[in-house]
Amino acid sequence: MSFARFNFKRFGAVVMKEFIQMRRDRLTFGMMVGVPMIQLILFGYAINSNPKHLPTAVYAADNSVFSRTFVQGLRNSSYFDIIREPRTTAEINRLLAENTVQFAVTIPVDFSRKLVRGERPDLLLEADATDPTAVGYAIAAVNGLVPTIFNRDLTGPLAPLQAGSPPFNLVVHQHYNPENITQYNIVPGLMGVMLTMTMIMITALAITRERERGTMENLLSTPVRPGEVLLGKIVPYIGVGYVQVTLILLAAKFLFDVPMIGSVPLLLVLVLLFIVANLAVGITFSTVAKNQLQAMQMTFFFFLPSLLLSGYMFPFRGMPGWAQDIGEVLPLTHFLRVVRGILLKGNGLPELMPDLWPMALFLAVMLTVGIKRYRQTLD
């Protein structure tokens, strides 16, 4: 290799040209600046793997000073926001299944009576442990409260109860994923992540490719209608999506032993909504992107927040409000809840409703935008 061959003028010319092209290609430029910014913001501020203020339901059957102290202790820990006060066990179960609360505390009827008698009554803390990282710290915080929380109330004749073993017994029930196996949470979620990535990219590319290669001109000169083109392009990819879903479900069952408590057929039906929502995003992107590269970039632009803000990578409730708001818009967020809900919680349609309509709404909006923007001429 000889360095003498290297011509700096030619090199300079190439640099110049690339620079001009880069500047002309606003989207690429935006991506180059935008992606690091987004990552910085997300990793720096949004991602909190020690989530606090988790929604909690308290069922205090025993209305005593001890109950009030315990609830106050929960509040003070800042891990728990008490948002519901259910009156039955069934209600508690429903709140946990629907993802309304992360924790439920049950203080039994005779709690204070038994406590005063030194019988060390049970106090039940139930957690939705689908995502083990989301609950770990909070449970540790409650465990820390147990030995000393009632010390101020245990005065006078009760003072001896302060000494020795704690005056009551905290029973923790971790629902849905009691062994805290992260794969149970990650593997079903992977289905949504993969679908988001591939479904959007594949449609966005399929349509921009036509434009880039000039075949769109031919296609538009035939009697074929936009709806036919769009649907015709979507349908084969729905098939691709189902192949992916099947593969992941098989892997989940046979490689990772993920429990499948709910109805797999129901999941297979509902996944269609998610697939089509993503295909609609792809269509919309393809109407904006000028070429395949841009379509690709836009896909990543959508994929990144989906990955980070949906609750797949980090506990959803560990994110600040604005990040949760963005997350709530993304179909992946809701789909993750649906998959986990069906597979790990055994949820049926009624419990899934709160996550189905946002996906349907997203789909309707995206599809409308996509079809509106899809031009039937070359103008």
Add this chain to the structure above:
Amino acid sequence: MSTPEFIIDVRGVTKQFGGRVVVNDIAMQVRPGEIYGFLGPNGSGKTTFLRMLCGLLTPDGGSGHCLGYDILKQSAEIKKHAGYMTQRFSFYEDLTIEENLDFIARIYEVKDRQAAVEQSLERLTMTARRRQLAGTLSGGWKQRLALAACLIHQPQLLLLDEPTAGVDPKARRDFWEEIHQLAADGLTVLITTHYMDEAERCTKLAYIAYGNLLAQGTVDEVVASARLTTWEVVGKNLHAVADQLRGKPGVEQVVVFGTTLHVSGRDAVRLRESIAPWMREEYRWHPIASGLEDVFISLMETAADNFK
């Protein structure tokens, strides 16, 4: 559908891109069975005009009918009965020849599709290569495939955008044979080309430059309307003569053809005055009929003066 008097009957057709007028107030009437040649320099707006006829672009102004359908409101109908061959190859390179033909036949809902595809393959003499990917065809064969594909639904109007660019002379001749055959059977053809021999095979011509229609009619009419006088010179050292003649009053074009020189201009009197000094022993001069090419170049240069 009864055959209308004009297959294409449009007027005032205008198109702008970003404020720049690319097609300016063009009127065109094409009768059934005509082979209408559409000529003009690069970037003059030919492709844009064809695209407007078949609904690929929306005109900014103008109105009219194509195949009896309104060009603004009924482009869906026009698309069904017209065949448009794009300038750039626009079939699927990753499909085979047969798959491409079959796809197009399906889109046009051709009756007896398989037979139509077979017939087109035969006409293309590509029956044996039917499973070849279209992307691997040579340029000329791609053109032929594209033509076959836009004929598969038996259109009543063909819009061909430089269909013979890059096609060898024999294939070009076959192509024109076929076009004349189809026209004899009643098909109407609007075709853009840069080849003069092809222009002369058209029944009518239109010439466009900078978006303006400059001449229209049969070959003879177009030549006559230009009122161009052309002299041919035979002699030695013609390059020097050519250099000296350029720029003289009345001399608009000086073209060297090996051993002869063509000098032309629209002002016959001044042209005669300017060439007089060279009408000597060693050069033999005689007036000849102006060729189509001379006429077009003259039109283009005039247009450049007027519209630039």
